[in-house]
Amino acid sequence: MALESGRPEARSADASAGASGTERGSGSLYRKVAADLREAITTGAFGEAGRLPAEGALAEQYGVSRGTVRQALAVLRSDGLVTSRRGTRRVVLGTARVQSFSELLSFTRWAYSMGEEPGGILDSMVRRPADAAEREQLRLEEGDEVYVMVRLRTLSGTPVMVERTVYPPRVGEIVAELPPDVVSHTEVLREHGILFTDADHTIDIVAANGDDARLLGCRRGGPLLRERRRTTDPTGTPVEWSQDRYLPGTVAFSVHNSLATSALSRHARDLD
Amino acid sequence: MALESGRPEARSADASAGASGTERGSGSLYRKVAADLREAITTGAFGEAGRLPAEGALAEQYGVSRGTVRQALAVLRSDGLVTSRRGTRRVVLGTARVQSFSELLSFTRWAYSMGEEPGGILDSMVRRPADAAEREQLRLEEGDEVYVMVRLRTLSGTPVMVERTVYPPRVGEIVAELPPDVVSHTEVLREHGILFTDADHTIDIVAANGDDARLLGCRRGGPLLRERRRTTDPTGTPVEWSQDRYLPGTVAFSVHNSLATSALSRHARDLD
DNA sequence: CAGTGGTCTAGACCACGTA
DNA sequence: ACGTGGTCTAGACCACTGT
Numbered sequence: 001m002a003l004e005s006g007r008p009e010a011r012s013a014d015a016s017a018g019a020s021g022t023e024r025g026s027g028s029l030y031r032k033v034a035a036d037l038r039e040a041i042t043t044g045a046f047g048e049a050g051r052l053p054a055e056g057a058l059a060e061q062y063g064v065s066r067g068t069v070r071q072a073l074a075v076l077r078s079d080g081l082v083t084s085r086r087g088t089r090r091v092v093l094g095t096a097r098v099q100s101f102s103e104l105l106s107f108t109r110w111a112y113s114m115g116e117e118p119g120g121i122l123d124s125m126v127r128r129p130a131d132a133a134e135r136e137q138l139r140l141e142e143g144d145e146v147y148v149m150v151r152l153r154t155l156s157g158t159p160v161m162v163e164r165t166v167y168p169p170r171v172g173e174i175v176a177e178l179p180p181d182v183v184s185h186t187e188v189l190r191e192h193g194i195l196f197t198d199a200d201h202t203i204d205i206v207a208a209n210g211d212d213a214r215l216l217g218c219r220r221g222g223p224l225l226r227e228r229r230r231t232t233d234p235t236g237t238p239v240e241w242s243q244d245r246y247l248p249g250t251v252a253f254s255v256h257n258s259l260a261t262s263a264l265s266r267h268a269r270d271l272d
Numbered sequence: 273m274a275l276e277s278g279r280p281e282a283r284s285a286d287a288s289a290g291a292s293g294t295e296r297g298s299g300s301l302y303r304k305v306a307a308d309l310r311e312a313i314t315t316g317a318f319g320e321a322g323r324l325p326a327e328g329a330l331a332e333q334y335g336v337s338r339g340t341v342r343q344a345l346a347v348l349r350s351d352g353l354v355t356s357r358r359g360t361r362r363v364v365l366g367t368a369r370v371q372s373f374s375e376l377l378s379f380t381r382w383a384y385s386m387g388e389e390p391g392g393i394l395d396s397m398v399r400r401p402a403d404a405a406e407r408e409q410l411r412l413e414e415g416d417e418v419y420v421m422v423r424l425r426t427l428s429g430t431p432v433m434v435e436r437t438v439y440p441p442r443v444g445e446i447v448a449e450l451p452p453d454v455v456s457h458t459e460v461l462r463e464h465g466i467l468f469t470d471a472d473h474t475i476d477i478v479a480a481n482g483d484d485a486r487l488l489g490c491r492r493g494g495p496l497l498r499e500r501r502r503t504t505d506p507t508g509t510p511v512e513w514s515q516d517r518y519l520p521g522t523v524a525f526s527v528h529n530s531l532a533t534s535a536l537s538r539h540a541r542d543l544d
Numbered sequence: 545c546a547g548t549g550g551t552c553t554a555g556a557c558c559a560c561g562t563a
Numbered sequence: 564a565c566g567t568g569g570t571c572t573a574g575a576c577c578a579c580t581g582t
Contacts, residue, residue: 083470083504092508101530201526202526204520204524234355235360235363252474253475253476254474257373259469
């Protein structure tokens, strides 16, 4: 662990001294501290027991205030890397590698992060009036239209997932214009100023329908792992409502949660 | 929204004045503020547009510092209730009802929260040397033993899930002593000072084996929704490694994540 | 340009664990 | 009794959004 430690005089003046350090915290101090601590943890510093220094000690080491250290530690906490308890030093919990948000939202980025080649084969793309459920999810008015896209997604040529995405007009218009061989729609949309910042995911099992079976080459009625996702932009406006159906054995979803951070929940599967 | 607003003089002196207010924030100020704001949001205050007051305004209303308000808002943010963007007021994102951590970890509490009667039928409970995977997960040494429990869980009498839990000796000794009709092991363990504070979950599909089929009454080889979970106590010591297999159509798992809070990830299903 | 949330500081007191 | 993290305050400046 380092980050040119000590040197309490290096307060704020020389911020971003080595402008080369791209990605190393992208600006805010606490991110830099968090990144450094994350590396120290995964590297295995802090010894076998994995006891971190006290907040005050870290503050002095990095030449920042305790508040900033706490902000950094909160990041690691929510990633499930360290514990936190009143009265005791923090302890290393695990070395979990948490993907970035974009890696999770974009099949393409996910594929690359595993060293696989992502592919997308467009099955259909239609524009039609939104039904009740779609209006509800995308916050549309009666009579508004939606774009519905169905794509087969592949990893290095192997069929893995069927993607059924419903876009509101503003977004759908852009996607509909794309050549069918564009793999990452997410990237294109980002270039058009459509940002994905928040998502709600629901994961369950569903039986393959005729289209699923045809595209994935599985048995009709066979089990698929379904991830439904509603994504919104920074203003809270829905930009996508998607249903991804994975062949068994191709993916697993992971979550970390704790008494402090609880974003996961379990539901009865009644309503759709 | 209220919380006896105004009254800037009520700084810290009368804290916990009405000790009756159980659960209404359980002590810390920011939890009280968060609880109040959460209610205001779900009640539908803040109008149709759902724009929250500025942080400074809220601070004045509640008679607390801006820092405390921000702490409260961070809770709502991570629950996916509100957005947050520099330059703009916060906006209501959704009315998601997020279960408490204990509701997620305990089948019993989950059942009650849905108004169903939880049940547990013990299938087997054995003590034996831990294999390599179990030692890895529970951080045990070669030669250490584990307790392995298999239970059928029911909701109002209907089979729903098979629970396969591996306990380290310290915990297993307690569970093994319990009468077979004890429904909530989590509750009992809590009374014995075994605390569950952090968990890592992995969700995927698995085929039912002979035991699963016998207990759940499904076809052998039929699809089940599997949730694997490793739970640790506040010191980071593993206390449970469990594998729950649900009949299709009985549950779904939900997560909210955002650019800020990303605890969910997607994995290739290679290594077990 | 004014308003808003994001970041950071410096200091204070408290509740909890541990020795 | 002491060290540790949890909470809270008061004030400061900056980066961004909107008008």
